[in-house]
Each structure stands twice: as C-alpha cells, then as structure tokens.
Amino acid sequence: MSPGGAGCSARLLLTVGWLLLARLQSTCGTNVTAFRDAGLDHEGEGENEGKEEAETDSEAENEPQDEAEEDVSNGTIVKEVEFGMCTVTCGIGIREVILTNGCPGGESKCVVRVEECRGPVDCGWGKPLSESLESVRLACVHISPENRFKYVWRLIRPNQQAIILPNDSAILEVHRDIHPMAYECETLENDEIIASVKFTIYTTAELQMKRSNRPDTDAVLVFVLTIGVVICIFVIFVLIFIIVNWAAVKDFWGAKASTTEVQSELSSMRYKESTSLDQSPTEIPGHEEDALSEWNE
Structure with missing residues (x-):
C-alpha cells in the first residue's frame, strides 16, 4: 500500500468518526430536551394539583365559617341603644x-x-375660668386630651381687624387694662372650626363697681343654710328623745288628755246648770195660780 492510500484511509476513518460523534451528540441532546420537557410538565401538573388542593381546602374551611356566621347571625339578640x-x-x-x-x-x-x-360652633360669650382684680384666666372649648386640638386666640378690636395672639394653648391668662378688652378663641380639629367662644375682660374699676352693686347673696344664702341645718338638728334630737322616752311621753300625754276631758265635763255641767237656772223663774206653781184666780173673782 502506498503512503497516499494510507493517508486517504486515515482521513476517511476520521471523517466517519466525526460523523458518528456528531450524530451521537444530536441524539443525546434530543433525549435530554425531551427529559427536561417531561420534567417541566410533571412540575406544572404538580403545581396545578397543589393549587387545586389548596383551593379545595380553602373552600372547605370557608364553608364552616360561613355556616358559623349564619348560625351566629341567626342566634344574635337584637340590641337597642x-x-x-x-x-x-x-x-x-x-x-x-x-x-x-x-x-x-x-x-x-x-x-x-x-x-x-x-353642637353649634358659636358658643357666644363665655365666663372666665378664674379672675382676680389683676388678671383673668380664660379657657377654650375642648375635651380631653387637650393637645388633640389646635387653638387660635384673637384680640377683638371694634371697627378694626382682630389681632392673632401667639398663644396656642387652651388656657390664656391676661392682665386687666385701663380699657375693657374682648378676646375670642377658636378650637380647630383637622383645620375645621368646631367651637368658638368670646370673653369680655372688664377693668379693675368696673369689676369693683359690679361687685359693690351686686347684692350680697352669698351671706344671705349662708345664713339661711345655717338656720336650716340648726332646725334639722333640733328636730332630729327631739325625735330621738321621744323614741328613747316613749313610755314617759305616753303617760304625759295620757294625763294631759284626761285632764282635758275632766275640764270639758265640768264646763258642760256648768253650762247645763246655768241653763236650768235661766228657765226656772218662768214656771208658776199650781197653788199660786189658784190664789190669783180667787182674788180676781
């Protein structure tokens, strides 16, 4: 065999080997792809089955809850408020x-x-929380907790724009001036006014004049209450004495009643006697009438 024939046979064998190897690789790749597709199908079926089972379980759990809710709704008592x-x-x-x-x-x-x-937002004119001859404490309309609301204080001036005060708390303390002043407080929640109240602060001289002109009702009220308490205590002690000494009180009232009866009987007897004496001179005896008739004849 010549060297050229040997080279051709070697090339032929190499070519056949490459062809076989390429075919084998393509066959293995097809099998692997099929295996992977089958595995994906099985996984999809498993997920679908899991979802169906979960939905079935959820429906089974929801059905008793619905029944329980129906039972509760049927068994509830109608509440009236x-x-x-x-x-x-x-x-x-x-x-x-x-x-x-x-x-x-x-x-x-x-x-x-x-x-x-x-209620209505406008609360009109309010009364101070406390006051003295020097200062006054004012309070906005609010409920607890106090920091839940926002407060806006204004100094009201006649025929002029009101002045907004820097105080933003629910309590405002002001000093009396030589002129009467008017204040207003607005209570806000979420930038909505829910209450508004005004206050008038009088001067010291005006306050003293009002107090002097006002009748002293406090002293009269204290006097009346004191007298009433004393009378109540006296009545209570009298009742206690009567309860404790009931036998003696009963004998006393019995003796007094008997004396009254005797006196009434005596007075009735005297009245009868006086009546009988008044009627006796009018009666003329029988022998006196005979003597008078004989004398006339």
Missing part, C-alpha cells in the same frame, strides 16, 4: 351610649361606651 344628654350645648362634648336590650346580668339598662357629641 339610646343616647344620653350631651354635656355641652355648643362646641364639642361627650355623651353616654346606653344599651336598653341585651345587657349582661339581666339589667334593663347599661352603659356601652362614651362617645363625642357636637
């Missing part, structure tokens, strides 16, 4: 929510909760 009086006539206050049916322990009424209540 009424609202108490609001603590304020304007601004913001609180009121009681009273249950009139379904109270625990068989009670006819019970307080369920306390809630807010609101």
